[in-house]
Amino acid sequence: MNVVFDLGAVLFAWEPARLVQAHLPSHAPTDAAAAALGRALFHHDDWTGFDCGTRTLDDAIARMSARLALPAESLHAMLDGLGERLAPIDVTVAMLEELLAQRDAGEPLRLYYLSNMPVPFARALERRHAFMRRFDGGVFSGDVKFLKPEREIYELLAMRHGLDPEQTVFIDDSAANVEMARAFGWHAIHCTAPDKLPAQLQRYLPVSTTLSVSNPRLRA
Secondary structure: OEEEEOOEOOOEOOOHHHHHHHHOHHHOOOHHHHHHHHHHHHOOHHHHHHHOOOOOHHHHHHHHHHHHOOOHHHHHHHHOOHHHHOOEOHHHHHHHHHHHHHHHOOOOOEEEEEEOOOHHHHHHHHHHOHHHHHOOEEEEHHHHOOOOOOHHHHHHHHHHHOOOHHHEEEEEOOHHHHHHHHHOOOEEEEOOOHHHHHHHHHOOOOOOOOOOOOOOOOOO
């Protein structure tokens, strides 16, 4: 069985609303305003161009600042070096470590990642977190110039590693990304609560592979 992980909001905390509340409080006076500003920042070509490696961070910040009338210095403080600050989610990283250990013990598992992640953030995650270097492979959008849910990025991972669709389960917090994975023939889990993921994933794994699903701990 192949298990393919998204990273943001699955293995690493990704909370745009909290980011803008911390760095742009006057522009996000309520939770609803913070959520709306997070969408305006990160669900736009200004950001996705940086995500897929066709725009520099400085260019992305200049565009976002002009489009949304936001102070560029605050955007720099929020975004520059953000890859160094992304915190692992305890419960899902513990689950990944269990899967890695069972793979290393001979279970028929292969573990991959498929992430929309700009190159500087990707390199920071690889450098700072040992578990990132233990995957059997993976694709970052910034390295390949494709973004989920574009079909090409799924095809690229599948071709590189010879993934059998019927033996592949994909985990992502984005419904659109999950839908594309299913259209591509993969099984998929829409991860909306990381503490529930071990139980959700268990049903797809070989019967000899078990996960700890009790008393999960979730980093806020």
